[in-house]
């Protein structure tokens with residue numbers, strides 16, 4: 001039965017290919033046989049295409065739980081939205097995209113597809129340095145429209161993995177009360193790019209100082225790709241092979257575990273203090289971890305700085321690995337600020 005289905009889908013697929021090759025868009029091969037061979041250079045077992053597709057299929061990019069159906073979300077959560085808004089400074093390009101005209105992240109989000117019908121199609125759709133953040137986002141460090149370093153192929157990741165403007169983010173020296181406006185207040189889940197460069201949070205002064213925007217992990221060529229796509233692995237699983245350039249072999253993986261524990265504890269201490277102060281709620285639905293979420297209310301500037309920094313560390317999802325020194329400083333300084341009598 002399984003084999004029959006396989007056979008039928010192959011016949012169907014070969015049929016589709018032949019039809020396409022004969023159709024007006026089959027520019028690659030108008031005579032059936034050559035076209036098929038050309039198509040099979042990718043659409044076949046054992047090709048680079050098949051290998052990447054198998055990896056991609058188990059990645060969060062493929063299995064993602066959320067795919068946008070409108071508004072500014074499309075710029076990062078749908079292929080069409082991303083391609084329409086490469087400059088990331090205006091929502092105009094995606095405003096006209098209908099909900100039915102959008103599809104989830106796939107090969108064509110990041111690669112040219114069916115342009116030359118050969119390996120040059122694997123060129124990336126975006127490689128420019130990201131010098132303007134989404135809608136001129138201002139972070140709590142007073143950076144107006146953050147300019148990222150040049151991370152080569154990793155620039156593509158930064159187009160989506162950057163903070164989003166949720167409004168009313170206090171600067172480090174803000175004194176006026178702050179209205180969060182939403183229980184989803186925070187930098188959103190894409191804050192990794194900013195954190196890598198010691199940015200994105202409210203860099204309040206305190207006992208611990210903040211690292212430079214170029215040192216430590218921010219100095220890694222291709223950044224995200226070196227750690228999450230080493231050897232072109234599209235599953236996004238972290239590879240520890242590259243760590244030995246700077247860490248002792250085997251050491252980095254142990255350090256990750258220790259750091260995650262340390263940051264987890266600090267983060268929960270901060271959340272607990274803010275819940276006691278009445279500005280965050282314990283997320284009782286998440287019984288495994290019991291994280292905290294912001295209340296939609298007006299609070300003191302210092303409380304808001306703490307809440308925002310909590311969300312930066314939580315939504316970065318790496319428990320400090322993206323920038324250990326930065327996240328340590330952010331959390332410790334926030335704890336001191338909100339517990340100061």
Ligand code: HEC
Nearest residue numbers: 016017020021028038039042106107108113117118119121
């Ligand atoms: C250089 C590699 C490459 C070659 C050569 C190639 N394709 Fe594709 N094809 C792709 C990629 C990449 C996708 C997108 C798959 C995805 O997003 O899951 C695709 C998707 C498709 C699809 C699914 C519909 C769609 O557009 O997503 C069809 C049908 C298809 N190709 C037919 C062909 C035919 C016919 C040929 C030969 C004329 C051909 N392909 C040659 C890479 C290639």
Ligand code: HEC
Nearest residue numbers: 060061064065066076077082109156157160224225228236
């Ligand atoms: C078009 C926008 C976009 C681009 C470009 C993009 N990402 Fe993502 N990425 C996402 C979204 C959206 C998710 C979350 C999917 C979900 O859960 O719905 C995600 C999830 C991830 C995850 C989480 C994996 C997990 O296990 O939870 C990693 C790691 C990641 N991306 C790395 C990268 C890297 C590396 C690049 C650059 C090669 C990249 N991303 C480019 C939008 C993007």
Ligand code: HEC
Nearest residue numbers: 064065066072073075076134160161162163164189190317
């Ligand atoms: C600047 C790019 C960007 C924009 C704009 C954006 N997102 Fe995201 N979003 C991401 C990235 C990147 C992730 C995944 C990061 C990760 O896996 O940790 C994500 C994750 C999510 C998740 C969590 C998915 C999961 O698997 O847990 C939800 C839900 C979500 N976004 C909803 C939205 C909505 C709704 C909007 C519009 C109001 C929006 N996003 C706009 C980049 C963006």
Ligand code: HEC
Nearest residue numbers: 048049052053056061105106107109110122153225231232
């Ligand atoms: C989120 C963006 C993203 C998505 C989605 C994506 N790729 Fe890639 N792909 C990349 C990046 C970035 C590289 C280069 C990695 C590097 O610099 O080492 C790459 C490299 C490749 C290469 C190697 C190209 C070469 O010149 O050697 C192939 C083949 C490839 N991808 C196929 C695919 C296929 C097939 C899909 C869909 C199943 C896909 N990719 C989806 C970002 C993406």
Ligand code: HEC
Nearest residue numbers: 157161192193196217220223224227238256316317318321
């Ligand atoms: C020094 C290596 C390194 C660099 C550089 C790096 N990451 Fe990570 N990242 C990790 C590690 C380690 C983790 C935590 C363990 C894990 O998820 O496997 C992680 C976690 C994540 C997660 C959360 C995954 C999950 O399971 O929820 C996302 C999303 C992510 N990284 C995206 C990025 C993006 C985007 C960039 C570039 C801006 C980047 N990372 C740069 C090593 C790195």
Ligand code: HEC
Nearest residue numbers: 216217227239240242243245246252255256259323324325
């Ligand atoms: C370009 C050099 C470089 C590479 C490559 C690198 N690191 Fe690091 N790492 C550093 C530096 C420098 C620090 C200390 C300063 C800081 O906080 O960024 C550090 C700190 C750390 C820490 C915190 C240790 C502690 O307790 O303070 C962890 C965990 C870590 N790295 C994990 C990794 C992992 C995992 C990889 C590979 C996936 C990796 N690093 C690759 C330079 C590097």
